[in-house]
Amino acid sequence: MLLVVGQTLASRSFLFLLFVMAGGYLIQSCWFIRRKSMDTCSSQRYQRILRQTLLILCGVFLFFPSAGLARIKGEMLLVPVHIDKGMSLIRLVKEYCTSKYHWQEIARINNLAAPYKIYSGDIINIPFELLKKRKARAKVVSVIGDVFHLTRDHASRKPMKKGERIRPGETLITGENGFAIIALPENRYIRVSSNSQFSFAYLFRLVDNSLKVEFLLEKGDVSVNVQQKLQKNETFRARTPFCESGVEGTFYRVKTEKEVDIIETLEGKVTLSAADSVVTVKGGMGTFVKEGAPPAAPQTLPDAPVTPELQQIYRSQPFQLPSPQIADGGHARVRICMDKAGEQTVWRGDAVDGRFTVNGLADGTYYAFFTAVNVDHLEGRPAAPVSFTLRTVPAPPQLASPYDGQPVFGDSVEIAWEKSGEAARYLVQVAADESFTDIVAEKESSERRCLFANMAAGSYYFRVRAIADDGFYSGFSRAGRVMLKGVPVLHFTAPPSFADRVELRWSAMGEDISYDIEIAANSDFSEVIDSAAQLQDTVYNPKSLAAGRYWVRIRAGLPTGEVSDWTPGQELMIPAPRFGLPDGLLLGSFVLMLLL
Numbered sequence: 049m050l051l052v053v054g055q056t057l058a059s060r061s062f063l064f065l066l067f068v069m070a071g072g073y074l075i076q077s078c079w080f081i082r083r084k085s086m087d088t089c090s091s092q093r094y095q096r097i098l099r100q101t102l103l104i105l106c107g108v109f110l111f112f113p114s115a116g117l118a119r120i121k122g123e124m125l126l127v128p129v130h131i132d133k134g135m136s137l138i139r140l141v142k143e144y145c146t147s148k149y150h151w152q153e154i155a156r157i158n159n160l161a162a163p164y165k166i167y168s169g170d171i172i173n174i175p176f177e178l179l180k181k182r183k184a185r186a187k188v189v190s191v192i193g194d195v196f197h198l199t200r201d202h203a204s205r206k207p208m209k210k211g212e213r214i215r216p217g218e219t220l221i222t223g224e225n226g227f228a229i230i231a232l233p234e235n236r237y238i239r240v241s242s243n244s245q246f247s248f249a250y251l252f253r254l255v256d257n258s259l260k261v262e263f264l265l266e267k268g269d270v271s272v273n274v275q276q277k278l279q280k281n282e283t284f285r286a287r288t289p290f291c292e293s294g295v296e297g298t299f300y301r302v303k304t305e306k307e308v309d310i311i312e313t314l315e316g317k318v319t320l321s322a323a324d325s326v327v328t329v330k331g332g333m334g335t336f337v338k339e340g341a342p343p344a345a346p347q348t349l350p351d352a353p354v355t356p357e358l359q360q361i362y363r364s365q366p367f368q369l370p371s372p373q374i375a376d377g378g379h380a381r382v383r384i385c386m387d388k389a390g391e392q393t394v395w396r397g398d399a400v401d402g403r404f405t406v407n408g409l410a411d412g413t414y415y416a417f418f419t420a421v422n423v424d425h426l427e428g429r430p431a432a433p434v435s436f437t438l439r440t441v442p443a444p445p446q447l448a449s450p451y452d453g454q455p456v457f458g459d460s461v462e463i464a465w466e467k468s469g470e471a472a473r474y475l476v477q478v479a480a481d482e483s484f485t486d487i488v489a490e491k492e493s494s495e496r497r498c499l500f501a502n503m504a505a506g507s508y509y510f511r512v513r514a515i516a517d518d519g520f521y522s523g524f525s526r527a528g529r530v531m532l533k534g535v536p537v538l539h540f541t542a543p544p545s546f547a548d549r550v551e552l553r554w555s556a557m558g559e560d561i562s563y564d565i566e567i568a569a570n571s572d573f574s575e576v577i578d579s580a581a582q583l584q585d586t587v588y589n590p591k592s593l594a595a596g597r598y599w600v601r602i603r604a605g606l607p608t609g610e611v612s613d614w615t616p617g618q619e620l621m622i623p624a625p626r627f628g629l630p631d632g633l634l635l636g637s638f639v640l641m642l643l644l
Contacts, residue, residue, distance in 0.1 A: 125249060126157065126173035127260055130281040133168040140172065144255060150178045182253040184260075188212050189231045192394050193242070194223030216248040222268065225408055227393045233259055235275040236284070242396060244268020249287065258282045269303035269310075291322035291337040300329075305425065309337045312349060312427055334426040350420035350428035353380060358416065358436045363523035364444055366407035369416060371399035372431075378422045380404075385415050388433055411439045442471040442514035444525045448496075455531040457604060457612030460501035463510050465525065467496055471514035474498075475521070478510045482527060505534035505557075533557055536602045538618055550622070552588045554602055562605045571599050571617050595624040 129144060137160065141151045155164050158172055166172060188195075188208055195208040198219035205221075214220055214230060222228060222244045230238040232251070240246050249262040258281035263270075265288050274284055274295055284295045286302045288309040293302065296317050303310040311320050312334040320327050320335065325342030329335050333346040353372035371380040380399040384406065386392040394414070397404050398421070415433035422428075445465040450456060463476055476498045478489040488508070489500050492515075508530050514522040539553045552565065565588050567578040577598075578590045582605065599617035 124157070125176040127176050127179060127250065127262075128171045128283055129174055129254070131166050131168055131170040131172060132280075135166065135168070137164045137166050137172075140166065144174065144180060145178045146180055147178070150174075153178065176250055179252075180255045182255065182257070184233055184251050184253050186214050186248065186251055187231050188214060188220070188228055190227070190229035190392060192227045192392065193225035195226045195228045195240075196221040196223075214248065216250050219245060219247040221245050225395070227396075229391060232261065236261075237273045237275075237391075238263070239271040239273070239391065239393065241269050241271075241393070244270065246270060254281065256281060259284075261285065262287060264288075265302055265304055267304055269301060271301050272299070274298050274316075288337075290339050290341075291320055291343065293318050293320045295319075301427070303425075307338060308425070310425060311335055311337075311343075314349075314429060332429075336424060336426070344424075347424070347426065349426055350374075350378060350422050352429045352431040353418050353420045355416075355418050355431045355434050358434050361437045361439060363521075364440055365409065365438070366405050367438070369404040369406060371402050371404060372418050372420070374420045376422065378420055381419045381421050381427060383417045383419070383430070384409070385417065385433070386412065388415050388435075390415065390417050390430065390433065409438055411441055413437050439520060440522070442468040442516055442520075442522050444468070444523045445471070445474065445496075445512045445514055447510075447512065447525050447528050450528065450530050452528045453531065455533050455606055455610065457533045457610075458535055459503050459505070459532065460499060461503065461508070461510075461530050461532060462497055462499045463512070463528075464497040465512045468514040468522065470516055471522075472517045473515050475513050475515060476510065477512075477524075478503075478508050480506070480508065482509050482529075484509065484511070484527070503532055505532050507531055533561070533604065533612070535612060535615060536563060536604050538600060538602055538615065550590055550593060550620070552590065552600060554586050556586050557604050560607055562607075563602055564605060564611070565600070565602045566614075567593075567620070568599050568601075568617070569596075573599065573601065573614075573617065593622045595622045597621055 129140070131140070137151055137155065138148070141154060142148050145154075151164070154160075154172065154174055157175070160166070188210060191208055191210045196205050197208040197212065197214070198205050198221055200215075200217035202219075208214075208220060208228065220228060220230070220240060222240055222242050224242055226242050228240045230240065230246075232238070238246075245266040245268060247264045247266075249264055251261055253259055258279055260283055262283070262285040265286060270286075272284070272286070272295060275298060277298075278284060278296065286293045286295070288302060288304045290304075290309045291311075293311055296319065299313075299315040300318050301310070301312040301314070303312070309322075311318055311329050313329045313331050315331045317331065318329045320329055320337070320343050322337045323340060323342045327335060327343045327346060329346045332349055334349045335343050335346045337343045353374060356370040356372050358369060369382060371382075374380050382397060382399075382404050383390065383393055384395040386394055394409060395406055397406070413435060414437075415435050417430040417433050419430045420428045445468045448464040448466055450461065450463070463478075465474070468474075473492055473494045474496070476491050476493060477484060477487055478500055480486040480488050489503070491498050491500070509527050510530065511524040511527045513524045534557060536554045536557060539555070554563070562582040562584055563586070564581045565579060565583065566573055566576050567590055569575040569577055578593075580588055598620040600620050601614045601617045603612045603614045605611040
């Protein structure tokens with residue numbers, strides 16, 4: 049573990065007291081200097097105060113040289129240096145430090161006593177600010193989604209751009225959909241996942257050109273890929289809230305969650321320290337650390353899961369990927385990347401109810417990397433990537449009419465929809481069932497509407513998909529439903545005689561249907577002589593009609609006020625009255641009266 053900063057509470061108080069005393073003496077000295085005249089006594093007193101001030105300041109900087117050294121969260125920032133054969137403390141300081149007088153501070157920090165011997169293979173911790181340093185750079189080579197750059201003083205936060213440098217003390221923050229890759233010298237990479245906060249404690253080269261890296265992960269997780277083996281004096285360290293780790297391997301993950309830090313070594317090995325305990329996590333193993341506790345015993349990481357079968361093309365968003373089966377209470381995780389190597393991550397998530405719901409991706413080809421996560425939150429190696437294509441342009445059209453569940457009178461229906469970008473034509477389906485297993489009609493149209501005629505009354509479902517010039521077709525629109533009500537049909541015949549009662553009948557169209565009827569003296573119904581509205585029965589007896597020629601039409605209506613078209617006018621003939629016995633008796637009586 050790193051050494052706790054400098055001094056004990058008493059030492060800090062004493063240091064503060066010395067500074068106060070020195071400040072007081074300096075004030076007195078300045079007062080004496082400003083006096084226009086100074087007698088011998090005053091001059092001697094001034095010289096004595098000045099000597100005391102200098103002695104106090106020398107004591108401060110001699111006995112507390114670490115007072116101004118860099119610290120991180122209350123700890124002195126120390127850099128480990130490997131000792132070669134034949135190296136002495138004095139030689140070490142001369143080669144690596146900015147002043148040969150730093151040997152006392154280094155001896156104190158490393159608990160070295162006279163004669164201050166150091167041996168080959170030792171690790172000596174040297175304060176960061178005492179070292180000679182050469183520049184080393186870290187560049188952000190990939191930015192996807194929301195990634196932000198926070199300055200050292202936290203005064204400025206701006207979007208991170210590809211190609212920008214990130215310097216020690218600056219912070220890289222990723223959002224819920226943000227991912228970044230940081231490239232370091234010697235082909236070393238750090239992949240920062242979503243919802244993470246990452247910064248470098250230090251990044252530089254020693255005078256022997258060995259690279260020194262230590263980064264801080266305050267939340268989230270990173271994957272570290274060190275492709276070249278570290279040289280003897282190189283270090284690559286990670287610091288999380290509850291532990292520190294040093295890498296000797298090539299590929300590992302560092303994660304910090306709510307109350308636990310996690311280390312997962314995929315290749316090589318990682319040395320982990322926490323609560324004065326040190327463990328080595330070899331390849332294929334993982335462990336976790338809770339606050340104030342030593343690292344848990346390393347355990348084997350879960351095996352790569354059996355990859356599920358994916359669709360070749362997903363045509364809308366959000367879309368769902370099936371989850372592999374994970375045993376022993378674990379769950380599956382997927383990382384979706386733009387490349388087969390798995391470097392350009394664009395989405396990551398855990399399975400919920402046996403599936404992943406993915407959203408927010410651009411059209412293109414992707415690779416899904418599935419992993420298993422056990423009950424201790426340790427994640428195993430990924431399975432081989434599975435490719436799929438997302439294409440949402442042209443998008444599924446939006447239906448315009450008829451509205452869902454709309455009743456339509458007649459034997460035809462016109463389906464309309466909104467334009468879908470880059471669509472050359474559309475495919476329209478009409479089915480008798482909601483699952484579209486019983487397709488009753490299917491047409492292609494280059495317009496944004498399509499008419500289906502000569503259909504029997506009933507309930508139908510319809511949907512539309514867009515087709516591009518290259519033959520790609522979108523997913524279907526949501527399904528709509530239409531209720532074809534047909535048209536009322538009149539059933540009547542001309543009465544056999546004028547005296548017979550006229551009765552008009554028609555076919556019933558449903559319990560919620562009412563009917564309007566009109567009887568006119570002409571075919572254009574400009575002279576309506578009898579009518580009735582909102583009849584609930586399917587029969588109508590018109591008032592007495594004189595002999596002659598009439599026209600009858602009918603229409604249906606719904607409680608919502610919608611009505612069908614009028615049926616074509618049907619001709620109704622009312623015959624003239626016949627000459628019967630009553631008529632003969634009346635005529636005979638009239639003739640007899642004339643004769644008499």
